[in-house]
Amino acid sequence: MPEGRYLFSVDGGGTKTEYCVYDMDLRKMQSFRFGSTNYKNIGLKEAASRLKNAFYTICDSLNIELQEIQGMVIGVSGCDTESDYAVYQSIVKHMGLDLKKVYICNDSEFVFLSVADKPGICVISGTGSIAVGFDKEGKTYRCGGWGRPLSDLGSGYWIGEQMLKKWIKYCDGQEAYNEIYQTLEEFYHFEKAEELPYYIAAMSQRDITAAAHLVCDGADRGNSLCGQVVAEAAEETADLAVAVYERIHPEKQEKIHVVISGSIFKGDFYRRTFQGIFREKTGHGNIEYIPLNQSPAQAGIRLARDIFHAN
Amino acid sequence: MPEGRYLFSVDGGGTKTEYCVYDMDLRKMQSFRFGSTNYKNIGLKEAASRLKNAFYTICDSLNIELQEIQGMVIGVSGCDTESDYAVYQSIVKHMGLDLKKVYICNDSEFVFLSVADKPGICVISGTGSIAVGFDKEGKTYRCGGWGRPLSDLGSGYWIGEQMLKKWIKYCDGQEAYNEIYQTLEEFYHFEKAEELPYYIAAMSQRDITAAAHLVCDGADRGNSLCGQVVAEAAEETADLAVAVYERIHPEKQEKIHVVISGSIFKGDFYRRTFQGIFREKTGHGNIEYIPLNQSPAQAGIRLARDIFHAN
Numbered sequence: 078m079p080e081g082r083y084l085f086s087v088d089g090g091g092t093k094t095e096y097c098v099y100d101m102d103l104r105k106m107q108s109f110r111f112g113s114t115n116y117k118n119i120g121l122k123e124a125a126s127r128l129k130n131a132f133y134t135i136c137d138s139l140n141i142e143l144q145e146i147q148g149m150v151i152g153v154s155g156c157d158t159e160s161d162y163a164v165y166q167s168i169v170k171h172m173g174l175d176l177k178k179v180y181i182c183n184d185s186e187f188v189f190l191s192v193a194d195k196p197g198i199c200v201i202s203g204t205g206s207i208a209v210g211f212d213k214e215g216k217t218y219r220c221g222g223w224g225r226p227l228s229d230l231g232s233g234y235w236i237g238e239q240m241l242k243k244w245i246k247y248c249d250g251q252e253a254y255n256e257i258y259q260t261l262e263e264f265y266h267f268e269k270a271e272e273l274p275y276y277i278a279a280m281s282q283r284d285i286t287a288a289a290h291l292v293c294d295g296a297d298r299g300n301s302l303c304g305q306v307v308a309e310a311a312e313e314t315a316d317l318a319v320a321v322y323e324r325i326h327p328e329k330q331e332k333i334h335v336v337i338s339g340s341i342f343k344g345d346f347y348r349r350t351f352q353g354i355f356r357e358k359t360g361h362g363n364i365e366y367i368p369l370n371q372s373p374a375q376a377g378i379r380l381a382r383d384i385f386h387a388n
Numbered sequence: 389m390p391e392g393r394y395l396f397s398v399d400g401g402g403t404k405t406e407y408c409v410y411d412m413d414l415r416k417m418q419s420f421r422f423g424s425t426n427y428k429n430i431g432l433k434e435a436a437s438r439l440k441n442a443f444y445t446i447c448d449s450l451n452i453e454l455q456e457i458q459g460m461v462i463g464v465s466g467c468d469t470e471s472d473y474a475v476y477q478s479i480v481k482h483m484g485l486d487l488k489k490v491y492i493c494n495d496s497e498f499v500f501l502s503v504a505d506k507p508g509i510c511v512i513s514g515t516g517s518i519a520v521g522f523d524k525e526g527k528t529y530r531c532g533g534w535g536r537p538l539s540d541l542g543s544g545y546w547i548g549e550q551m552l553k554k555w556i557k558y559c560d561g562q563e564a565y566n567e568i569y570q571t572l573e574e575f576y577h578f579e580k581a582e583e584l585p586y587y588i589a590a591m592s593q594r595d596i597t598a599a600a601h602l603v604c605d606g607a608d609r610g611n612s613l614c615g616q617v618v619a620e621a622a623e624e625t626a627d628l629a630v631a632v633y634e635r636i637h638p639e640k641q642e643k644i645h646v647v648i649s650g651s652i653f654k655g656d657f658y659r660r661t662f663q664g665i666f667r668e669k670t671g672h673g674n675i676e677y678i679p680l681n682q683s684p685a686q687a688g689i690r691l692a693r694d695i696f697h698a699n
Contacts, residue, residue: 158583220560223589226537227552227596241538249531251631272469278534285538320562 081147084385086191086377087128088184089114089153091204092283094128095374096135101147101386108374109135116164117155117224125168132172143173148385150180150377152187154205155224180384184373185209185338186217190383191376193334193367196327200318202347203339204286206232208314210321218324221317225282231313233289233341234282239306240292241277241285248274255302257295264291293344304346311350314341318351319358330363338369392458395696397502397688398439399495400425400464402515405439406685407446412458412697419686420446427475428466436479443483454484459696461491461688463498465516466535491695495684496520496649497528501694502687504645504678507638511629513658514650515597517543519625521632529635532628536593542624544600544652545593550617551603552588552596559585566613568606575602604655615657622661629662630669641674649680 084099094114099106111131116124135141153165165181182190185207189199195211206229207222225234244261246252265284267276295303318335327333335355342348352366369376395410405425410417422442427435446452464476476492493501496518500510506522517540518533536545555572557563576595578587606614629646638644646666653659663677680687 158586218561220562223556223585226549227591228556228585228589230553238537242541245534245539249628249631250529250635251531251627274534274539275469278539280538316562317560320560324561 081145083141083146084378084381085146085149086374086381087149087151088187088372088374088377089128089151089156090184090373091115091118091154094131095372096131097372097374097378098135098139098141099378099381100139106375106378107139108372115153115155121164125171128168129172146174146178148178148180148381149174150182150187150381150384152182152184152373152377154184154222156181156183157223178385180380183207183209183219183222185219185222186211187377187380188338188369188373189334189336191373191378191380192369193336195334196325196331197334197336198318198321198325199336199338200314200342200351201339202232202310202314202337202341204233205229206235206314206317206339206341208317208321210325212325212327216325218321220320221314230317231310231315233339234286235313236292236306236310236341237285237288239309240288240303241280243302243306245274245277248277255300257292257300257303260291260295261288264288289341290344293341293347296346297344307344307347308350310341311347312354315351315354315358318355322355322359322361327361329361332363332365333361334365334367336367336369338373342368392456394452394457395689395692396457396460397685397692398460398462399498399683399685399688400439400462400467401495401684402426402429402465405442406683407442408683408685408689409446409450409452410689410692411450417686417689418450419683426464426466432475436482439479440483457485457489459489459491459692460485461493461498461692461695463493463495463684463688465495466533467492467494468534489696491691494518494520494530494533496530496533497522498688498691499649499680499684500645500647502684502689502691503680504647506645507636507642508645508647509629509632509636510647510649511625511653511662512650513543513621513625513648513652515544516540517546517625517628517650517652519628519632521636523636523638527636529632531631532625541628542621542626544650545597546624547603547617547621547652548596548599550620551599551614552591554613554617556585556588559588566611568603568611568614571602571606572599575599600652601655604652604658607657608655618655618658619661621652622658623665626662626665626669629666633666633670633672638672640672643674643676644672645676645678647678647680649684653679 082102086097088095094111096109114124114128169179185199185201196213198210200208208220210218292303296307393413397408399406405422407420425435425439480490496510496512507524509521511519519531521529603614607618
């Protein structure tokens with residue numbers, strides 16, 4: 078068991094990176110937020126330099142020496158393949174940390190292990206979507222989460238895409254009017270009304286994803302078109318969870334933890350529809366849903382403690 | 389009426405550009421193919437320089453002086469807005485041509501006017517999809533064609549995207565096996581089978597579109613999964629055509645020309661399904677379907693003759 082006073086937890090998402098530092102002597106937690114460190118988005122060199130600079134900035138400001146760090150857990154979205162792990166291991170080595178002191182995993186594994194016990198499932202629906210199942214033997218099974226536009230079904234990007242497709246159809250005279258189009262137009266405030274479909278079609282992936290929260294809010298307020306899109310999204314995401322449920326095959330009466338995380342799950346209509354479909358398709362009665370109420374990086378300190386500080 | 393011996397027709401597509409030159413004295417047509425000249429794909433400077441260089445190469449090799457050109461028609465995919473027209477007008481001026489000798493239009497208008505008479509509809513389904521309606525008064529109405537991933541429904545990209553989504557679901561254990569997945573795997577020949585979903589998700593837009601022809605072939609051979617995707621695609625494209633049909637509102641007994649163009653329409657199952665849905669949804673009995681058997685640039689010579697050489 079390595080010694081040291083500090084535990085680190087790092088959540089590397091597609092849009093932001095959060096470092097969380099826990100001082101075991103003072104029992105005090107501090108969080109630090111930075112931009113994206115996903116090397117698939119910003120390139121390897123930039124990701125490595127940002128992760129490293131953020132790390133040194135924190136160590137300097139808190140007066141932490143490398144040897145005082147007992148362990149660090151890093152959860153990274155899009156960390157999928159052997160070569161992805163190798164990339165992050167090499168970044169960690171360049172930060173000056175001993176690999177024995179660092180546990181690198183996919184963001185969904187990170188979230189599940191931080192707040193729940195096996196057997197169970199972690200479902201994340203934010204910009205992207207993924208489900209990972211954990212059986213009692215410690216095996217993991219994943220479904221989804223391979224990125225836009227072919228995977229990440231039912232995610233924020235997916236919801237935005239479906240609604241913007243309908244909006245273009247409305248602009249082209251193919252669909253009837255719905256008040257969500259007015260809400261979207263006010264949100265994006267384009268220049269010329271007559272070039273609306275052109276503006277919509279030229280949107281970036283981030284712009285497309287930004288529509289999701291407006292659509293989820295619409296569904297929560299009872300807008301039926303929003304409700305239709307959000308219900309389809311919830312079903313797509315529930316199907317990811319059902320697929321991994323079938324692979325961890327728990328006993329029917331056994332309690333399973335289902336951790337739900339990501340901004341889309343904050344939508345009431347989405348979350349309730351997801352839970353209804355998951356229960357119906359699995360027929361499982363003993364489910365404990367665990368929403369992630371802290372940030373993943375804050376929750377990750379529990380995982381760091383489990384791995385690097387057993388007692 | 390400007391004088392001159394030559395008519396030019398240019399088809400600027402998303403992946404290739406074809407120049408066609410007609411020598412009215414010799415009644416002889418020649419075609420020349422170049423790469424993409426779509427400024428939205430390759431940038432304005434590159435598009436302008438390629439269009440210009442191609443033009444001069446042809447004039448040099450055929451010994452054509454600028455004043456011997458009676459007229460030129462240019463059909464460009466993605467030429468949608470006023471600012472798009474302004475861009476191509478400025479390119480034409482830099483080629484040394486008088487704007488009075490040049491007619492610039494969207495590729496679908498180009499295709500329709502080249503082979504058909506008003507009233508009618510032009511439907512293109514290749515990499516993208518669009519429908520444009522032409523009423524007797526000369527007004528045009530468009531639907532679709534705003535680009536991937538939010539528009540161009542039922543196109544080659546769309547078909548590829550739908551099938552690759554199913555393939556990822558199969559890899560993730562969500563869908564049953566179908567032989568099309570084997571066909572796709574042989575076509576793309578990836579390195580490691582265990583990283584298949586990763587490879588699929590990392591595909592470029594061109595890679596995604598490339599799957600469409602395998603799916604259309606599968607549908608033509610009776611594969612039911614391919615048939616399902618292609619039938620949905622045909623319905624999406626037919627809906628574009630129905631929307632513009634409703635705006636040109638022809639008399640029910642009146643003959644309308646429906647020009648169908650683009651590589652996806654070469655699929656028998658797709659074309660027949662499209663025609664069945666269009667007839668059913670419009671209830672129109674007197675439809676003449678005109679497949680484009682020449683290349684658009686070759687067909688465009690008829691349009692150049694209509695505009696610049698009335699007799």
